[in-house]
Amino acid sequence: MRLVALNRKAIACGLAAGTSLADALAIVPGLAVHDCDPVADADLLGRIADGCMRFTPMIALDGADGIMLDITGGAHIFGGERELACEVQDWLDSGQVEARLARGSSAEAAHALARFHQGDVVEERAAIRALPVAALELDSESDLGLRRAGFRTIGDVLDRPRNVIAARFGAAIIYHLERLVGALSKPVNPRRHRPSRTFRRLFAEPIANKDYAMGVLRELLDKAHASLFEEDLGARAFEARFCRVDGLTQRLYVETSLPTRDSAAIARLFDERLDGLADPLDPGFGFDSIELAISRTELLKPEQDDLEKETGQGNSLAETLDILGIRLGRNRLLRFRPHDTHIPEDAQTALFAVDTTRSFSWARAKAGEPPSRPLQLFDPPRPIAVIAEVPDGPPRRFRWQGKLRDAARYEGPERIAAEWWKSAGDPLGRDQLTRDYYRIEDTDGRRYWVFRHGLHGRETDNPNWYMHGLFA
Numbered sequence: 001m002r003l004v005a006l007n008r009k010a011i012a013c014g015l016a017a018g019t020s021l022a023d024a025l026a027i028v029p030g031l032a033v034h035d036c037d038p039v040a041d042a043d044l045l046g047r048i049a050d051g052c053m054r055f056t057p058m059i060a061l062d063g064a065d066g067i068m069l070d071i072t073g074g075a076h077i078f079g080g081e082r083e084l085a086c087e088v089q090d091w092l093d094s095g096q097v098e099a100r101l102a103r104g105s106s107a108e109a110a111h112a113l114a115r116f117h118q119g120d121v122v123e124e125r126a127a128i129r130a131l132p133v134a135a136l137e138l139d140s141e142s143d144l145g146l147r148r149a150g151f152r153t154i155g156d157v158l159d160r161p162r163n164v165i166a167a168r169f170g171a172a173i174i175y176h177l178e179r180l181v182g183a184l185s186k187p188v189n190p191r192r193h194r195p196s197r198t199f200r201r202l203f204a205e206p207i208a209n210k211d212y213a214m215g216v217l218r219e220l221l222d223k224a225h226a227s228l229f230e231e232d233l234g235a236r237a238f239e240a241r242f243c244r245v246d247g248l249t250q251r252l253y254v255e256t257s258l259p260t261r262d263s264a265a266i267a268r269l270f271d272e273r274l275d276g277l278a279d280p281l282d283p284g285f286g287f288d289s290i291e292l293a294i295s296r297t298e299l300l301k302p303e304q305d306d307l308e309k310e311t312g313q314g315n316s317l318a319e320t321l322d323i324l325g326i327r328l329g330r331n332r333l334l335r336f337r338p339h340d341t342h343i344p345e346d347a348q349t350a351l352f353a354v355d356t357t358r359s360f361s362w363a364r365a366k367a368g369e370p371p372s373r374p375l376q377l378f379d380p381p382r383p384i385a386v387i388a389e390v391p392d393g394p395p396r397r398f399r400w401q402g403k404l405r406d407a408a409r410y411e412g413p414e415r416i417a418a419e420w421w422k423s424a425g426d427p428l429g430r431d432q433l434t435r436d437y438y439r440i441e442d443t444d445g446r447r448y449w450v451f452r453h454g455l456h457g458r459e460t461d462n463p464n465w466y467m468h469g470l471f472a
Contacts, residue, residue, distance in 0.1 A: 004036045005065065007098055038064070048097060049191055051247040054289055055088060057198070060188045066114070068107055070188040095247035106182045128181060129155030136176045142169055154180065197235075197294040199223050206245045206286025213242060213287055217270060220292040221263035234259025234300030238266055241291040244284045252281075255330060257353055258318040259298040265319055272326040321353045338362055342416050344468065345379040370439070372414075374449045374469030381466035384450065391456040391463070394438050398450065400467060405442040412438035413452075433459050437468070447471035 001021035003010075013028050025031055041064065049059050049067050055078070058070035071084055078084040085101055092099045102117060104110030109128060112135040113121055121127045128135075131154045133146045146169065151157050157165060157177060166174050178184040199220040207213060217240050228235060236259050240252040254269040274281060325333045336348040337360050365371045387397040394410045413436035433454040440448045449469040454460035 003033075041065070046191075047248055048092075048095075050241075050249040050251075051091070051095075051243065052088070053241065053249065053291070054091075054243055055084065058188055058190050060191050062111055066111065068111065068188055070107070070190075091247065094245065097247070106179070106185050107188055108179045108186075109182060112180055125181075129153060129158060133157065136173065136180065138173060138176060142173060145169055146173075197224065197227060197297070199227075199292045200289060201291075202289045203287065206283075206288050208283045208286040210281055210283060213281070213283065213290060214270070214274070216290050217292065218263065218267050220290065221266055224292060224294060225261045225263045228261040228294075228297070228300070232299060232301050233297045234261050235294045235297050236260075237294065237296040238270075239293045239295065240270060241293065242281065242283070242287050243289045243291070245286055245288045246284055248284065250281055254326060255322075256318070257321045257325070259300045260318075261300065265322075269322055269326055272323055276327060325353060336360075341419070343419065344373060344416075345377060345381075347373075371471070372439075374447075374471045376472075377469045378467060381451070381468040384465050384467045386450070386452075386465040392436075392452075395440060395450060395465065398440075398465065400448070405444075405446075407440045408443045409441045410438050412436065414438075416451075433463075439471070 003015060003017055003019045003021065003024055006015055006017060010028070010031070013031075015024050015027060015031075021033065024033075045061060045065065045067065049061060052059050052067060052069055056069050056071050056074050058072075060068045060070075062068045069088070071081065075081045075084045078087050081103055085103055089099070089101055100114050102110050102113035102121060104113055105124060109124060112131055113124075113127060116131045116135040117127055133151050133154065133156075134143060135154060136143070136146075136157075138146075146157070149168075154177070157173070158181070162174050162177075165177075175184070179186065201216050201220060207216075220240075224235070224238075236256050238254050242250045242252075244250070252270055252273050254266065254273055256266070256269070260266065321333065321335075331352060333353040334350045335353045337351055339347055339349050341347055385399045386395045388395055394412060395407050397404060397406050399405070416435045416437065418432055418434060435451040435453055436455075437449060437451040440450060442448070447470070448467060449471065450465060450467050452463045452465055454463035456463055
């Protein structure tokens with residue numbers, strides 16, 4: 001058993017990560033220890049990162065115990081980089097989170113200074129030179145080789161010619177060194193993609209009334225409507241963030257199947273989402289800010305339905321799909337798209353309704369004619385026992401659901417040949433044999449769609465029969 005993480009008091013007592021628990025208890029007999037829980041640690045780190053969205057949207061996790069904030073171009077809002085760092089520290093202290101902050105001209109510099117530098121940074125270059133070679137975070141063999149060669153600090157390595165260092169210890173050291181001093185830079189990969197538009201409301205005093213918070217969200221939706229209307233845009237993904245004073249950020253996310261800027265319709269979706277939460281929206285000690293982020297936008301120009309209406313009033317089908325998607329889940333609501341094939345069970349493809357933005361045209365029966373395809377299809381088709389007058393004739397009697405049924409009328413056959421270009425391997429051989437379909441009505445008035453699988457005498461000597469669908 002070894003120590004994994006320590007607070008400031010434990011470090012001040014001379015303990016370090018990696019120390020065995022027995023040695024640690026010998027050094028500090030009254031040491032308080034807790035079992036390591038990586039899952040809980042990751043959850044806490046994620047919640048802290050979400051809370052840092054109040055400072056910048058460019059946030060990335062830095063290992064298992066760090067967070068990287070890219071404050072480029074945004075520090076002036078808080079009065080400067082030093083003031084922003086103080087704001088972040090005060091916010092972390094209010095949530096009783098122990099953290100060590102550092103600012104750097106590059107992500108690697110900030111990372112190294114936060115983990116290996118003690119005290120305030122007066123001049124970044126000098127502070128980096130004073131860091132131990134461990135700040136390069138090389139593999140154990142390269143790190144040991146540097147220290148055995150007499151290199152103790154980053155400055156010792158910087159003072160030697162790069163080609164000499166690369167020839168002796170490998171080119172990877174130069175790569176890490178140049179990234180640390182800012183000669184090479186790698187942009188921060190944000191934990192969450194930057195929304196195309198964000199609307200925020202800050203409160204001088206935390207609010208603890210949930211209804212008032214939802215009212216503020218509606219005001220933000222009205223602002224979003226005005227902004228989108230000016231650019232002829234609609235949105236399809238909205239996220240409401242309720243930032244609590246203790247650092248926890250509660251999120252509500254909704255999607256729409258069509259681009260929209262109708263604030264009332266979007267508010268209804270948020271209400272549906274709120275009603276469906278397993279854990280209600282809890283303000284805790286209060287929300288200090290509420291944000292509305294729009295991550296997906298599309299072109300949406302005003303439309304005129306007819307001469308009596310000035311602009312389109314929305315798509316009732318799309319609104320219904322959006323509400324059902326909120327209640328049931330986006331991946332549980334499907335729409336069907338026609339597929340160009342004669343094989344009945346493959347003639348449509350299921351898509352997530354929220355991702356299907358356009359309507360499809362389906363083949364319709366002629367006026368006065370019965371439908372050629374049943375509403376209910378069985379996939380795979382159900383085998384049935386059939387009695388026919390001749391092997392290649394229509395069914396006269398068949399057994400379905402344990403009962404013999406006599407055919408009073410039939411229509412067919414409709415012959416559908418196999419798709420020869422598809423590979424075989426279907427256990428029913430559906431990709432190999434021809435089908436002869438019949439629409440049948442039994443003596444009780446029920447209607448069925450059955451087919452004989454295989455041409456008698458040409459493709460098989462004993463063709464099987466299948467029930468493929470039921471007409472309404």
